Amino acid sequence: MGVIFKDLLDSGKFVVTAEVAPPKGTDLEQMLHHIDLLKDRVDALNVTDHQSSVMRFPSLGGCFAVKERGGEPILQMTCRDRNQIALQSDLLLAYTRGVRNVLCLTGDAMTVGDHKQAQGIFELDSVQLLRTIDLLEEGKDMGGNELSGKVSFCKGAIVTPEADPWEPQSCKFEKKVDAGAEFFQTQAIYDLDNFVKFMDYASQFPVKILAGIVLLTSARMAKYMTDNVPGIFVPPNLIDELSSTPKGGSLEKGIEIAGRMIAALKKDSICDGVHIMAINREEVVPDILAAAGL
Amino acid sequence: MKTITRQKPYEEIMQQLEFCNRVFIVGCGTCATTLQTGGLEQVLELKEKLQDSGLLITGWAVIPTACDEMTAVVAAENETAIQGANAILVMACALGVQRINMYLDQPVLPGLDTLFMGLEEHSGYYMEACAQCGQCVLGYTAGICPVTACHKGLLNGPCGGTNRGKCEVDQDRDCAFTLIYNRLKEQNRLELMKYYHPPRNAQVLPRPRVKILDPKEMEQWV
Numbered sequence: 001m002g003v004i005f006k007d008l009l010d011s012g013k014f015v016v017t018a019e020v021a022p023p024k025g026t027d028l029e030q031m032l033h034h035i036d037l038l039k040d041r042v043d044a045l046n047v048t049d050h051q052s053s054v055m056r057f058p059s060l061g062g063c064f065a066v067k068e069r070g071g072e073p074i075l076q077m078t079c080r081d082r083n084q085i086a087l088q089s090d091l092l093l094a095y096t097r098g099v100r101n102v103l104c105l106t107g108d109a110m111t112v113g114d115h116k117q118a119q120g121i122f123e124l125d126s127v128q129l130l131r132t133i134d135l136l137e138e139g140k141d142m143g144g145n146e147l148s149g150k151v152s153f154c155k156g157a158i159v160t161p162e163a164d165p166w167e168p169q170s171c172k173f174e175k176k177v178d179a180g181a182e183f184f185q186t187q188a189i190y191d192l193d194n195f196v197k198f199m200d201y202a203s204q205f206p207v208k209i210l211a212g213i214v215l216l217t218s219a220r221m222a223k224y225m226t227d228n229v230p231g232i233f234v235p236p237n238l239i240d241e242l243s244s245t246p247k248g249g250s251l252e253k254g255i256e257i258a259g260r261m262i263a264a265l266k267k268d269s270i271c272d273g274v275h276i277m278a279i280n281r282e283e284v285v286p287d288i289l290a291a292a293g294l
Numbered sequence: 295m296k297t298i299t300r301q302k303p304y305e306e307i308m309q310q311l312e313f314c315n316r317v318f319i320v321g322c323g324t325c326a327t328t329l330q331t332g333g334l335e336q337v338l339e340l341k342e343k344l345q346d347s348g349l350l351i352t353g354w355a356v357i358p359t360a361c362d363e364m365t366a367v368v369a370a371e372n373e374t375a376i377q378g379a380n381a382i383l384v385m386a387c388a389l390g391v392q393r394i395n396m397y398l399d400q401p402v403l404p405g406l407d408t409l410f411m412g413l414e415e416h417s418g419y420y421m422e423a424c425a426q427c428g429q430c431v432l433g434y435t436a437g438i439c440p441v442t443a444c445h446k447g448l449l450n451g452p453c454g455g456t457n458r459g460k461c462e463v464d465q466d467r468d469c470a471f472t473l474i475y476n477r478l479k480e481q482n483r484l485e486l487m488k489y490y491h492p493p494r495n496a497q498v499l500p501r502p503r504v505k506i507l508d509p510k511e512m513e514q515w516v
């Protein structure tokens with residue numbers, strides 16, 4: 001890779017990011033395998049931060065590994081587990097170790113994870129975290145003190161184009177833009193018409209939008225997500241397509257659908273790139289890219 | 295406003311009472327009565343249960359409002375029974391427990407867990423309306439408190455977990471920001487949805503917290 005993610009975003013190239021998840025424990029083998037598999041195939045790799053409030057190896061450690069292996073990491077940072085001091089100091093550490101991209105997230109509720117009695121911190125929210133990075137870039141901390149040596153990050157955030165209701169979500173999106181977010185990775189999208197409408201709105205802001213592509217592995221998963229996962233809508237025709245696939249073929253079909261969507265987004269320059277989330281199926285990301293003609 | 299309490303599991307009550315054999319039970323005639331956690335009925339119920347477990351109950355009383363200073367009077371009235379006990383079990387909120395702890399020498403033990411300060415929204419429905427954060431933002435949020443109505447206490451808008459206007463942690467409860475948005479819309483104040491809230495000050499009044507009334511302020515009330 002070798003190219004800085006921010007420069008790529010600014011270059012107008014159709015950007016592709018994917019993500020890897022740190023392990024529960026110290027056996028890093030699978031994560032490193034996924035990093036090696038993907039680091040030269042995508043423009044940057046998100047490392048998830050205790051996703052779904054499940055305690056794991058830290059996102060920061062995963063980012064160092066991406067960096068050491070020659071990839072471009074995007075540090076996912078939630079506000080759930082750290083107070084102001086811990087968040088800021090992790091940002092200082094990230095910067096000194098060559099991490100240049102941060103995705104600012106609120107974080108899932110503690111109660112959905114595997115440490116249900118732990119305190120959810122949420123001292124900052126995603127908007128405040130974006131502004132905190134701004135402050136550190138100016139060479140100040142939240143206490144108003146001078147830093148000896150500042151940071152510089154490409155700041156990202158997330159948005160849910162299918163959020164219901166949409167209006168409160170759009171207010172938050174605009175606050176993130178005002179707080180300095182440079183790129184957005186979206187929650188999974190499946191309905192291109194809806195997404196085009198979202199882009200009509202989002203393109204008025206000076207930010208890059210990477211459409212979230214979550215691999216569908218079965219009709220059941222698609223239905224489950226539509227019914228249960230906030231802000232995800234899989235249109236009936238895609239569910240039909242998956243359910244009419246012969247047994248054993250639905251993963252292939254899911255790869256085909258993901259590839260097809262990416263190709264369409266790229267062909268019509270609907271957005272600035274894609275963020276591929278092949279949760280637990282990271283090995284097939286190269287197949288998705290191939291199906292997309294990338 | 296009511297202090298919302300819930301009875302401790304019986305095993306935990308027994309564990310606290312392990313060191314003693316004679317108990318005086320206190321209930322509260324205000325919140326714990328309304329909540330049916332420490333009123334007359336619950337005090338008598340627990341008395342039976344403890345007796346069945348082999349404990350001697352030297353007496354019991356339901357104090358009108360366990361957290362106020364009149365509690366001293368009730369303590370004095372029941373002096374003999376209280377003196378005969380080697381533990382006081384209080385079925386009131388933690389304020390009641392601590393009030394009684396000020397007057398008596400024996401160990402004072404909680405029979406209830408104190409959960410939150412509840413505002414009765416409609417009959418029998420109490421919601422936590424305020425977490426006493428010390429910097430009220432209700433003026434920007436259409437009178438709906440995001441600190442308590444949002445599971446994460448966010449200030450700047452909904453998290454990605456909002457689902458059809460409900461909160462990600464409980465499909466039966468509204469997302470605070472759906473409520474705030476709708477009410478601001480009714481009030482024609484939607485621009486407040488874009489207002490940037492800086493991080494809250496977690497040390498508005500560092501603990502331990504006390505408030506000392508000026509003697510002049512006190513005079514106004516007597």
Ligand code: SF4
Nearest residue numbers: 424425427430431439
């Ligand atoms: S913002 Fe909420 S918690 Fe803070 S004082 Fe106001 S009502 Fe209470």
Ligand code: SF4
Nearest residue numbers: 444453461462469470
């Ligand atoms: S869904 Fe709404 S109320 Fe629940 S945690 Fe998220 S922002 Fe807060």
